[in-house]
Structures are given as C-alpha cells and as structure tokens.
Amino acid sequence: MTDIFDIIVVGAGPAGSMAARFAAEQGVSVLMLEKDRDVGYPVRCGEAISKKGVEEFIPLDEKWISSKISKFSLNSPDGTEVVIEFNDSGFILERRIFDYELAKTAANAGALILTRAYVNGLLFDDNRVSGVKYEFRGEQKEARAKIVIGADGVESRIGRWAGIETFTDFRDMECCVQVTASNIKIDPGTLYFYFGKNVAPGGYFWVFPKAGCSANIGLGISGYEGKKKSALSYLNDFMEKNYPEVPVLTSIAGGVPSIPTLKKISAPGILLAGDAGRQVNPLSGGGIASGMIGGSIAGRIAGESIKLNKPDHILTYDNEWYERIGKRHEIYNRLKNGVYNFDDERFNKIAKSFSNVSADKRSLGKLFAIALVNHPLLLIDIMKVFI
Amino acid sequence: MYRQAKTGKLLIEILPGKCDFCGCCVGVCPEDAIELKEAEISIIDSLCTNCSKCVWSCPIEVIKFNKEGVLA
Known part of the structure; x- marks a missing residue:
C-alpha cells in the first residue's frame, strides 16, 4: 500500500465516513x-436522529433502525408530563450497524480504511499540514497527504497540533x-426527557426506546x-428509583x-469535522446529522481543492459550514444557556400551564405561547431541535 | 519518587482499570496533556498543570485529585 494520498481522514464515525466518501467521489x-x-463500536451516543437527518446521506434500512419515533414526552421536576406529537418522524439508530454501513459507502466510493491505526502526530511542510504519524500494529508509521481531515471526535487533538484551539471549557x-437496559416498559414511539436539578442539572435526562423493550437511558450534565456530583451518581439514583434491577446490556460514558x-x-492543509470541530447541536447535544453534514462538506471541498489544484480552496469550508448549520447552532446555544438555567419551578410552571390545554389543542404553538409568557426565551425551539 | 507535572508534583491520577476511554477529559484539557488510545489512557506529565478540569468533567469519577502527589 502506498503511503501517499490526496486526502487522509482521521476517525471513521459518521463525520469521517462522509468526509471520506464525498472526497473519494471526486x-x-x-x-x-x-x-x-x-x-x-463502542457506541457513545443516545442514537436519536431525525428522518431528514439520515435520508440526506443513506437510504433508510430496517437493519440499523432500532425504533421509530413520533412523540416527545417532556417531564418537569414535579412529575408533570407534557406529550407532543410531531409530524416528521425520527429514529433511534443501531449505531454499531449504522456507522459500519456509512463506512461502507466511503469504501464503495473508493476510500481505503485502516482500523486500529492510532494517529499520534502530524507532518508539516512549511507550516502546512502534509500528513500524519500513526501507530499501526505496534509500528510507528507515516502517511503523507495534501489535506488531512480530523474527524476524531470529542477527544480530538489533531486540530491543536495544527494550531487550532479546540479544547472545550469544562x-x-x-x-x-x-x-442500554432491557425490560423497560415505555411507549416504543416516544422519546422521554426529564428536567430538573435532581435528575440532570444543566442538562437533561433521556430515556430513548430501542427494539425489543430495551432503551438507552442516560443523562448529560x-x-x-x-x-459537585458526577453524571454516574445521577444515573444510579434514577435507575434505583425508576428501574431497579433491570438487566443492563451496555454501560458507557461520553462527552x-x-x-x-x-x-x-x-487551517492550511487541515479541516475539522464532527465533534472534533464541535459541530454539535449545543441544545440537544445531537451530533450525528450535523457531523455527517460537516463531514460531507469537508470531504467535498477537500476533493475539489485537489482537483482544482488550489490548496487554499479548503479555507472556504468555514463559511460554507457556517451558512448551512453553524449560524443555527449559535441560536441553539443561546437557547441552551436560557433553558438549562431554568430552575425547577419554572419547568413545573410551564408544564402545568400546558397540561391544562386540552389534548386536541396541544400543539407546539400552544406550548410556545405558554413558554413565552413564562420566559422571553423561545422554549419551544427545544422540541424542534432535540432530534 | 513523585511524578512531576509542568507545575511541580503531579496531583492528577487516572484510576487504573476503571476508565471507559470516552475522551471527555481530553476534550476539556487546556494543555493537551492527556493521551488516549483505543483502550489506554495516560497523563503527559510534562504538560499537565494540575488544573483539575478533567477531574470535574469525568462522568464516571475515575480521575482523582491526589493532594499528596502521584507516585511514579
């Protein structure tokens, strides 16, 4: 195998695979x-995504759809439940199959894939990234490329090595x-969210149904x-209270x-995509769809840059991303800063007001109105962006 | 012998055998002082400033602040 490529993609998650595919397609x-x-594998993800988010990149396939979603259940700290149906359907994925299928689309487009290849440094020519150093089966190796795309996740270090500040304030x-637990008796078409300082301060708790009465149960804080108190202890508290002694199939941490x-x-010779570039919806924490979009743009622009022999063409990536998604994420971030600072009483009040609305009149618009009365922030936009 | 951080004695410790390798700590480390492979994690002593952000961010409490210092 040659060790010189036009483009090297680091990381084979959804962002990396789309970057590799859209580049190879050029x-x-x-x-x-x-x-x-x-x-x-391993899967570090709640696995929720909207139908629209998937369809853009891969034809729907039952083998990686674990469940189909059509409702949200939002639960306030005092137990008031607000249920909202939505028109666009969503999915809980089986990521270990989904990611594999995405990587296959990259391979089918002509990309080579190497697993167990740990990138531990970059190569430079005149301050321009020109390849990677990596460890493969106990051997230290190098591969050169005109462009490197870092899609190496939340733990990305590649950007820093190229002088891009990527670390996230704690x-x-x-x-x-x-x-992921089994014997969970919930509606298989509903995403459940729980808010409040006792379940997930500065974040939310989720219960997402998966096939066969199992569910992804977790939280982010x-x-x-x-x-003050770790995510793990909040999870243990919740499980003890709501699902004591259910069989647990997997247990995972993530950032x-x-x-x-x-x-x-x-930067010259390098692009970042997915979690590595922090292309996550900051309100919902969803990053599969946005990572695929980021990866696809990065891959296409990198491919174009090679074909046109215009190295600086890759610098247009920032702007294209910003116009397509980045701009919207700034708004979501403002919403996040508002909503996650709500105290328990405010969550209760909004949920109570909404539960007085008769079922046939419940709509996103109505909840919006109530949230608006309670708080000038556009609370309802949470719902639109949760998947 | 204590391990030496950039700012003196190393006070941050990743409990052996308990890490899930999720990368949360790497994402918040301002000094690029954590190395994470498939199932191996280590602190790069010479870069660590004992700032403790990794300790606070670890979702499963496997990074500890050890005020005595970490032995080599």
Missing part, C-alpha cells in the same frame, strides 16, 4: 484511519453516562455540575461539547 485518493478495532462539556462550532475549523 476521484481523489483517500485513506481513512480509525483508532479502534471496529468501525461503529462548563460547556456535557458529561454523559448511559446504559455540565462539567460545572460534575464538580458532548455543547458549544457553537469553533470559530476556525480549517
């Missing part, structure tokens, strides 16, 4: 490196834990709250950088 040579043994990191996208996601 007819350039692409290598994608993944540090883990398997693409798609107060903006949503520190998450999740179990700000690192600031984690200082979600809940901030607007970095000011800079490109």
